[in-house]
Amino acid sequence: MKIRVITDSAADLPQPCRPEITVLPMAVTFGEEQFLDGVDLAHRQFYEKLIEGDALPTTSQINPTQFEEAFRRAVDEGEDVVAVVLSSKLSGTCQSARIAAEEFPGRVFVVDSENATIGQQILVRRALDLLDQGLDAAAIAGELEREKKDIRLVALLDTLEYLKRGGRISPSVALVGGLLSVKPVIAVEHGEVVMLGKARGSKNGSNLLVQEIRKTNGVDFDRPYLLGYTGLEDSLLQKYIADSAALWAEHTNALPIGTIGGTIGTHVGPGAVAVAFFQRSEP
Known part of the structure; x- marks a missing residue:
């Protein structure tokens, strides 16, 4: 069949x-x-x-x-x-x-x-x-x-503006976050979007993203994995890849990259980067 x-x-x-x-x-x-x-x-x-x-x-x-x-x-x-x-x-x-x-x-x-x-x-x-x-x-x-x-999806947002425009955070929180260059890290857990943390600046945001990945059982490179980004260009994603090289260097020479479309892009806006993978199963 x-x-x-x-x-x-x-x-x-x-x-x-x-x-x-x-x-x-x-x-x-x-x-x-x-x-x-x-x-x-x-x-x-x-x-x-x-x-x-x-x-x-x-x-x-x-x-x-x-x-x-x-x-x-x-x-x-x-x-x-x-x-x-x-x-x-x-x-x-x-x-x-x-x-x-x-x-x-x-x-x-x-x-x-x-x-x-x-x-x-x-x-x-x-x-x-x-x-x-x-x-x-x-x-x-x-x-x-x-x-x-086993799937883990974690993402680093570039701005709180679209969460504010969508009514998911208050304008005052978005204003303070913008002034402080706060980069929220989110994930999908049990089918819902959750906030994992906030970092000041993209470098700290990348570090937080790496930390969240390290909290898992590790990436199962025998099953599909993918990096994605929102917006018109991928410079922030390329920076993240450079910052997180230790996660991938021993396992692959080229990371698969895709773009994130309107369903999620409406709420997170441009400049977000995301990683999706199957974590290794529990022994």
Whole structure:
């Protein structure tokens, strides 16, 4: 039986994807203009509009009908489906997928990634690894449910401004943070975004990011890992890579890098850097 992996554009998968993957786009709205993430709104275009605009854009979840149509196309073509979707605690997209999957018992398996952007993406990439190993759809979904607990996503933000604009912190806190060059470090834990700490200046922020990674069981380099950034250029990410060279030097010559799109970029703004990886399993 052939297998199709379906995800949403919050996973920020680069195009073109492997032929076994279908990406359903989230809608991003700037004022009266609506775009499909990754279809008619590239990541660079998103940040150009975000930086130039006065109001934050909004994003819309994928509805059950869109998932049902995608599931039906796959099943009609003789494929079983593994759907890896944005955390249910961050969006209603997962619930939409589950509702649609009820029409295809035994053929469609929905996995709540409990993550977002590059954290969700490495789970999609892990699904492809398991597909290549010959596992069937049910076994892939079961393994993803087990392994997703090993994923760690940590990020260093460049500014508090977008958290303020989104109403997640007060203007006074954002003002003080800006004056002090405070760089917040956040993570996705149990499907939700949490604040891990704050550092004064990007150098201290990079150090804090490295410290958070060292608190884990270590990066499992046999499973997917990825670095990402928001904005129009990656200079802050390159600085972080230089500052954290000891984490990677003995394991790889080239780090995979991707861009983070509108779903998360709306809330963190440009200039953020993120690392997503599977930590080594407990012995």
